[in-house]
Amino acid sequence: MTVAVDGWVQHRWPVSTAKRGYYTPTGSWRPFRLEPNWYSRKYDNAPMPNSIFFTGGYAIHGTVHVSQLGRPASRGCIRLHPAHARELFALVRQYGMKNTRISITN
Secondary structure (H helix, E strand, O other): OEEEEOOEEEEEOOOEOEOOOOOOOOEEEOOOEEEEEEEOOOOOOOEEEEEEEEEOOEEEEEOOOHHHOOOOOEOOOEEEOHHHHHHHHHHHHHHOHHHOOEEEOO
16 A cells, blocks of 8 residues: 555555455545444454545455455455554544545556
């Protein structure tokens, strides 16, 4: 994941996206909801700390499965190291959802 502020790259972090049989959407969105402490209703109440929801039930969020970062491992969400998820969450709060653009490409 590349995080840019005002066009300047601030961070590059490894992430996990959808594993085989699942799907991470591609496109560009503004986040519509921030949840500091969220649990997946769909996947066994799995923790999704610092969730930034961007389309449907898909979010960028922290994970306890840090050893899987850098390869497909999720059921569609974008997983980050918990510290990176906190930092990204704080940036979105600071700049506002209207000023945030999430773009996902292959």
